[in-house]
Amino acid sequence: MILSRIEEKKNKKKEKLLFSGYELFVTEGINNCSISSITKKAGVAKGTFYLYFSDKYDLLNNLILIKSSEILSDAINASVELPKGSLTERVLFIVDYVINLFNNNKELLKLIDKNLSLGVFVEAINKDETYSNLKSFSSILLEDFMENGYTLSKAKQIIFIVIEMVGSVCYSSIILEHPSTIDEIKPVLFEMIKKILDK
Amino acid sequence: MILSRIEEKKNKKKEKLLFSGYELFVTEGINNCSISSITKKAGVAKGTFYLYFSDKYDLLNNLILIKSSEILSDAINASVELPKGSLTERVLFIVDYVINLFNNNKELLKLIDKNLSLGVFVEAINKDETYSNLKSFSSILLEDFMENGYTLSKAKQIIFIVIEMVGSVCYSSIILEHPSTIDEIKPVLFEMIKKILDK
Amino acid sequence: MILSRIEEKKNKKKEKLLFSGYELFVTEGINNCSISSITKKAGVAKGTFYLYFSDKYDLLNNLILIKSSEILSDAINASVELPKGSLTERVLFIVDYVINLFNNNKELLKLIDKNLSLGVFVEAINKDETYSNLKSFSSILLEDFMENGYTLSKAKQIIFIVIEMVGSVCYSSIILEHPSTIDEIKPVLFEMIKKILDK
Amino acid sequence: MILSRIEEKKNKKKEKLLFSGYELFVTEGINNCSISSITKKAGVAKGTFYLYFSDKYDLLNNLILIKSSEILSDAINASVELPKGSLTERVLFIVDYVINLFNNNKELLKLIDKNLSLGVFVEAINKDETYSNLKSFSSILLEDFMENGYTLSKAKQIIFIVIEMVGSVCYSSIILEHPSTIDEIKPVLFEMIKKILDK
């Protein structure tokens, strides 16, 4: 356990770098951030950066997986209270949850959407066991689809399209506020999702 | 008309720069392109770049407007042959047209989607008279919505969401080929659009 | 006389360039002025500049001679009314005149002192017949020195030192306002000049 | 003291840059010096320059303060041997010292006078404690003025004017050698200073 303190210290540095990177990416934009500015903000030496990340984009990818994982973990915890089989409600609930989250954390939305779609994130889940808890997300949702008579493959495709649609609309309406605000567009979006899922 | 030859030359230079920028942006990625490489490819001096554009992103924006304008102009010309009022068919036709176009020109898709959504482009239409011919696009489509009982505002919102959805799905499936290929996802997408537009 | 109109036009261009150069030199500083900015302000083509001046500093030198010539011409016209032989009064009158002029035209002071001392200008007088009218300035003043028993050579040296002193003090007190304002320092300066000239 | 070696190295680099800057400024003129040429001469990388200075003019200002400080420190050490109260002699001694110094180091004179008058330097003394040893300069001299019945304020004004006068005359006569050489003008200058200080 004497190493754990060193280990802790190491993790602290990595986390500080991640956090500083996040702050700078969302405030300055990725193109305007340098390794220098990240380490400066993190309060560590420039060389330290290379002990944990290969470059700026490596840090970014770490960040996106972490943040995306958080978003969906939160959504899971909230949506489990809904009764099994209530497909439309669950999807709308999750979508609503994500919209609210993004609406309250525009910087996060900016970072994720500007760089990697949720789709890419899903891919990471499949590969990396670290995010295995997120599989339960899929499974709860997928089971609802099954119960409503969808094949697994069809279900995945619909989820994919809905995620793309929601992400895209969120970005445009929340960040760009164009052509509608999220409040104006949300009812229409929900109506469309309902229609899509209605048998 | 005596100036026309000079004016012509100038336009040629600008076009050469636009074309070279396009080529490099799509092959190397915008971050990996320098003014130097663009002018070199265009066969003009470095300083010449600044006679026509303020920076790399200025050229990019020019490019996106031009390319987007081309895409929609093409879609207009093709869709006018459909009878008035056939809303679902027209939307599907246009979507299909755009998908095929992007599928045959992945570089173009990469450039446009990575940087500006079609939504931003629509904004430009409203402001700039240069793209006034694109307004007919809206009008033909909007008339179909009207004839099917939609309000103008509702119609615009639906179009916006569909464009976001199609653009996003295209990018993921055509460029990233994840989680499905465009051929796999297209039928599902069409089915969803049909459901959305069905009264 | 048919050429005079062309000649006039030419002079107009040169004068416009001189004037624009003056304006830009004093507002932006010489280092921040380009041929481009000068011609733009003057409303002439870039190439036209080279028809009249070899470079930025050529224009500057022209400017300084012109401006200095104006200053001293004005001083001559004013000081001639004083009776011959009143050396101290004449010097103080001229110094006062120059101080007031600089005080009302700080830009002019900035331009002249920042670049060429009045001493350099005096050199030009000796060489260039164009400014021969300025010789009368010397003669009136020098005669006063003679009448007060100075040798010509001594007179010139005293004038030189006084000019340097006044120019330097003006620059510091009027432009930098340090360590005194011109109003505070002027009585002391006058007292010193009086002592210098008192036999 | 373990850091002292690194600290030493850093100071060496800074000094090398200062020295190279000095050499180039005086031989080539400031306008003709590039960061590149300075670092090349100093034998350091271009980027190293920016670790110590923000730009060319930052280095120049450092240089002027250092050099001016040296000049006056030397003058102090020399003038303290004079008996207290011998105002005229002390001023002449100091002026003579400065003239000789400039005469033997024309490049230094060129650098200082072309850019900042001694007046500006005095301002720096008042603010920055680094140059506090220079205050003794003022104090010794000012005390002499007091003993001769001058007010503090009057004394400062006279010193200011004399410094401006001497600096200006030095520049013209030593650098431009116009209209007199320093040897020719010095007796006249001394005579004038004597008259100024004579009660």
Add this chain to the structure above:
DNA sequence: GATGAATGAGTCTTCATTCAT
């Protein structure tokens, strides 16, 4: 004479990366 598009050398500045401590 006048023009201004085009040039490309030259300069500043940033920044990822290294490495001795």
Add this chain to the structure above:
DNA sequence: GATGAATGAAGACTCATTCAT
């Protein structure tokens, strides 16, 4: 592991100057 001084390649941008019209 941690540091941060040093590097120098790379890129953005300026601008005096030319020359065809």
